[in-house]
Amino acid sequence: MKIISKVDELRKQVEKFRGAGKTIGLVPTMGALHEGHQSLVERARRENDVVVVSVFLNPTQFNNKEDLRTYPRTAEADAALLESCGVDIAFMPTVEDIYPEPDTRVFKLGPIAEVMEGAMRPGHFNGVCQIVSKLFMMVEPTRAYFGEKDFQQIAVIRAMIKQLGFNLEIVTCPCIREADGLAKSSRNVRLTPLVRKIAPNIYRVLRDSLAFAEDHTVEQTHDWVVATLNAYPEMDVEYFSICDGITLQPVNAWDESDYIVGCITVYCGDVREIDNITYKKPENL
Ligand code: PAF
Numbered sequence: 001m002k003i004i005s006k007v008d009e010l011r012k013q014v015e016k017f018r019g020a021g022k023t024i025g026l027v028p029t030m031g032a033l034h035e036g037h038q039s040l041v042e043r044a045r046r047e048n049d050v051v052v053v054s055v056f057l058n059p060t061q062f063n064n065k066e067d068l069r070t071y072p073r074t075a076e077a078d079a080a081l082l083e084s085c086g087v088d089i090a091f092m093p094t095v096e097d098i099y100p101e102p103d104t105r106v107f108k109l110g111p112i113a114e115v116m117e118g119a120m121r122p123g124h125f126n127g128v129c130q131i132v133s134k135l136f137m138m139v140e141p142t143r144a145y146f147g148e149k150d151f152q153q154i155a156v157i158r159a160m161i162k163q164l165g166f167n168l169e170i171v172t173c174p175c176i177r178e179a180d181g182l183a184k185s186s187r188n189v190r191l192t193p194l195v196r197k198i199a200p201n202i203y204r205v206l207r208d209s210l211a212f213a214e215d216h217t218v219e220q221t222h223d224w225v226v227a228t229l230n231a232y233p234e235m236d237v238e239y240f241s242i243c244d245g246i247t248l249q250p251v252n253a254w255d256e257s258d259y260i261v262g263c264i265t266v267y268c269g270d271v272r273e274i275d276n277i278t279y280k281k282p283e284n285l
Contacts, residue, residue: 001083003090007098007138010091014052014139022049026141028132031055032072032186033081036176040145041085043173052139053082054091060103061127072189103130109159112248116241116263117152128153129160136166144168149175149183151263151276155248175275177203183275195234195269202266205229206277209262213279218242218252229266236267245281258282
């Protein structure tokens with residue numbers, strides 16, 4: 001595995017592979033790698049001749065300085081994991097390598113980027129689009145891999161790809177969970193032992209809401225999920241949106257769309273956890 005930090009060197013290496021007709025799979029990450037990332041890398045490994053993983057804690061997508069400051073940084077362990085997964089290139093640049101000049105681009109992606117995370121974390125998706133579009137331009141991957149835990153991020157990246165005309169396939173992979181159901185996340189290491197015990201209730205309540213929804217309205221289901229989770233003193237639901245799985249706009253009735261998901265963000269102590277559940281999905285999606 002080559003560890004590369006310079007953009008010119010990255011371009012040189014991937015151009016060599018592309019020139020030889022190889023397919024290139026890109027897995028963008030912010031490091032602090034866990035089994036969720038590993039599943040993306042393994043899928044990329046199975047589906048491409050060459051696998052590039054970027055490890056870059058992108059400052060422009062953090063609207064909260066404290067979140068950036070406390071984000072776990074585990075570069076050595078990350079490199080070891082990527083090596084063991086058979087990755088060809090680990091791209092580990094510095095902030096100056098990626099942003100030699102401030103990135104002043106503003107992405108206007110419409111309502112899809114304005115709800116939920118877009119509303120709660122102003123500038124977050126703009127930063128995500130800045131870094132992901134740069135990585136796409138640098139690597140020109142055949143395929144790029146993203147986890148379904150960040151449901152809205154995938155929709156936003158798809159919209160950005162359409163707007164900018166990138167020619168690549170987005171591959172999405174299921175959320176990987178701890179044995180007790182908590183979605184794997186780099187931020188989980190920041191949960192206190194007590195809050196770590198309670199956090200799996202997010203997914204438990206989301207799953208229970210599937211049965212609840214069978215004989216309750218969207219509004220009743222929404223309110224039940226929020227009230228059940230908020231009953232834990234350590235938890236505070238920031239938002240729960242039962243929405244169309246494509247447009248991400250809230251739905252008012254179960255028959256309003258044939259693709260309906262529930263997207264949630266919950267403060268567990270001071271750690272922000274996000275998760276989602278699918279209520280309805282057409283087979284062809
Ligand atoms: O999902 C993440 O880890 C980040 O948002 C991404 C896609 C790597 C961009 O920094």
